[in-house]
Amino acid sequence: MATETIQLVLPNGATRDVPAGTPARDVVASIGPGLLKAAIAVAVDGEVQDLATPLRKSGAFVVLKESDPRSLAVLRHSGAHILATAVRRLRPEANIGFGPSIDDGFYYDFEVDKPFTPEDLEAFEAEMVKVAAEKYPFERAEVSKAEGEKLFVDDPLKLERLAELGDDEVISTYTDGPFVDLCRGPHVPDTSYLRHFKLLSTAGAYWRGDERRQMLQRIYATAFWKKDDLDAHLHRLSEARRRDHRVLGKQLDLFHFFPVAPGAAFWTERGTHLWNALEGFVRERQQDAFSEIRTPLLYNKTLWEQSGHWGKYRENMFLVLDKESGEHDMSLKPMNCPSHHLYFAAHKHSYRELPVRYVTFDPLHRNELSGALSGLTRVRQFSQDDCHVYLREDQIAGEVQFLMDFILSYYETFGLVAKLKFATRPPERIGSDDLWDRAESSLRAALDQTGREYELKEGDGAFYGPKIDFDVLDSIGRAWQIGTIQLDYNAPERFDLEYTGEDNAAHRPVVIHRAVSGSFERFIAILIEHFAGAFPVWLSPEQVRVLPIADDFAPQAREVTAKLRAVGIRAHLDSRNETLNYRIREAETMKTPYMAVIGKREAEAGTLAVRERGQGKKQDVISVDAFIARVLEETRTRVLPTPGASDA
């Protein structure tokens, strides 16, 4: 058999012609022995493979060192194998599933009779250190299907995977010491590359992600090249725990849950102030170009049949028994779209008035799986700043631009930075391919016109249309999907929506679904964690706490409090029989932005000794009027907290 020659183009433009099937390691070695030492893997035309894998294609050849972010995924995948190696040593009966690298680390799934305990995890981690020290090379072998079946005869999960592979596919196995895995790779050269890692948690996970299949035990872990990076990552995790909105929500007395209403929050007085400030901000932003309406919460199923939700979504809806029909044919609305469509269709619309934008803050109910509920981020009752835009097809680009500017400047107010994603038609959807073609191309064109970067998510769209999603990064770099712009050609058909055109004929409008905060509940959760509870003045449940030093100054303090409240400042008087230190401490603990202290000096001069949250003893003695002006101005301009205020 004549060996084919392939050509590799190095980054400096030089080329290497080698026989197809040459292991990458040989090519790297030919470039330089030092490079071979530093090499983790290589990329051929961007496709990462390891040093043991034969080269089969020509293309741009890049050697990946630790410094290349792609090499980290290779390390982590090898980490998964090392984990499996350790688990198999201590629990030989464990069947192995999959062990990929993921965003922040890696995991491996095992099928075992008895689930792992935290003690098991410690033992596995210690064993992994040994496996790493034993420095087993990751040996790659390519096998036939029959050989593979023999090799994994005791691993039913691997056999299942093997059976799915096509006859012409390269089937490879990787062996590190005692452990063999069916695996495409790539891997680091040997187990000693894994040095800074940590097993994090264990949880159940369905085999192949299918809830009808058996539950496996998944071990989550992470690994880094450098100890500093691992420490930083672990620190980030503990920081996230410190900022957990569920913890802060309790500490700051913002909301709570009762077992009798799972997934539906009770908002305290303080939490309600926060909510109202946020909702007021959205209202203010939308007062010109949007029309706020209120619609019913409960609807007959015929509406959901018309919208298409009855078929696909019924399981997630709270159905209500209708006394007269004796059927559960009423439902709490899980979204506002159909009510807006209904409302639009109730009137004649001219092409001149488009786009019209309806917004509604009504509470929505979705019957989420009990196991999916989590704090304010996954609830059963929530409110969206939900908007539906009805417009002509020729207005799409302009509208998308308008909405994007709206959304992005909204996030800016909170110091949040958004990443954009463009999601196309999902496998399960309604509407013809023709409609989808038009929807996707017009939304994409509008998105391209804005010149912003975005990530393409194929198949991730809503069932009625493609969408642009906005992922917001919080202050410790976690991404949350909240805002969305969804283009919908289907609803106008289903609801027979029309406007009268210039030609006096009826035309079909297009619908855009838009949310900015996602849901207020989730957005508030993000804000709590983003600010670590130290909200900007305009959002703070309590903006000022007025503290008389002793009883003698309580009358003046009461007067000042009344004056502050009269101009709409959320101020509270704390004249309790406690030391000033005690009351200051409590105000700080509650992350109150301002403490206004009144003693003899201030009472006589008509001033306040103003203490700012997180700024310690530093005080600012100013007149009451000047203080009021300052708080009002900061509220009006929505000043963000000074950095460090949330570190307290």
Next chain:
RNA sequence: GCUGACGUAGCUCAAUUGGCAGAGCACCUGAUUUGUAAUCAGGAGGUUGCGAGUUCGAUUCUCGCCGUCAGCUCCA
């Protein structure tokens, strides 16, 4: 819904092998009148999530239910 862990006073947590359920903070009362992150003393507060079972005896062991958490699935 599934797998696992957990559920003790308003909150955060204790309570050997099954043997009278404790602390700090918060709360109430009194003293103290406080100058920028916890004044002192006293008091009250729990059918140990709910319901069964085993046992002379259950916070502790078993089962069921409810809820919470880590994930899976799903998703605003």
